[in-house]
Amino acid sequence: MNIICTLQESELPALALSVRQPWAHAIVRGWKDIENRQxxxxxxxxxxxxxxxFINRNFEEDSESYREVLNDCVGATPMSYMSRVDQEDVRFGAIIGVATIVDVVRCHDSPWFFGRYGFVLEDQQYLPTPVTVKGALGFFDWRQRLQGRAERTITHPAQRSLL
Structure with missing residues (x-):
C-alpha cells in the first residue's frame, strides 16, 4: 500500500503505541493489519x-519471520522487497506513521495474528519525516515526551539489516 501521511506534526493523534521493528515498519507500510498484545x-x-x-536479541530472527510473512501476505520475495525498501526507511526511536484501531480480537484469519489479543488496524500511513521521541509501554502521549528532540532518529542499517 505505502500511503504517505500528509498530516503536519501538530495534526497527528496525541496517543502513540510503541512497536518493535521490523513490525512497526510493516504496520505503517500497510502490510501488517494486526498488532498483537498480551x-x-x-x-x-x-x-x-x-x-x-529497543532492538531485542531476536531482531534477526524477527526479520526472517517478517520476510516470510511478508512474502505470504503481499507476494514479495526478499529480493523484490529489498528493492522497494530504503534502509533509511526502517527507523528506531520515532513516530513513523499512523493507523486506526478498529477492533480488538482474540482470534483472526490474518497471517499476522498470534497471541492473546489482536488490535485490528486500518488506514495505515507512514510519515515521510519521522518524529524522534522516546517511547513508553502501552499507549502514551508522545507530545509530553519530546525532550531530547534535538537527537536524530536512530537508524541501524550498517549494524542490523532488516533483510
Whole structure:
C-alpha cells in the first residue's frame, strides 16, 4: 500500500503505541493489519505508531519471520522487497506513521495474528519525516515526551539489516 501521511506534526493523534521493528515498519507500510498484545484495550481510533528504539536479541530472527510473512501476505520475495525498501526507511526511536484501531480480537484469519489479543488496524500511513521521541509501554502521549528532540532518529542499517 505505502500511503504517505500528509498530516503536519501538530495534526497527528496525541496517543502513540510503541512497536518493535521490523513490525512497526510493516504496520505503517500497510502490510501488517494486526498488532498483537498480551493485554486488551478499549482504545479505538487513530493512533501514532512509534518504532521502539529497543532492538531485542531476536531482531534477526524477527526479520526472517517478517520476510516470510511478508512474502505470504503481499507476494514479495526478499529480493523484490529489498528493492522497494530504503534502509533509511526502517527507523528506531520515532513516530513513523499512523493507523486506526478498529477492533480488538482474540482470534483472526490474518497471517499476522498470534497471541492473546489482536488490535485490528486500518488506514495505515507512514510519515515521510519521522518524529524522534522516546517511547513508553502501552499507549502514551508522545507530545509530553519530546525532550531530547534535538537527537536524530536512530537508524541501524550498517549494524542490523532488516533483510
Amino acid at each position: 493485554w486488551n484495550t478499549n482504545q479505538r481510533g487513530r493512533v501514532c505508531i512509534h518504532a521502539s528504539a
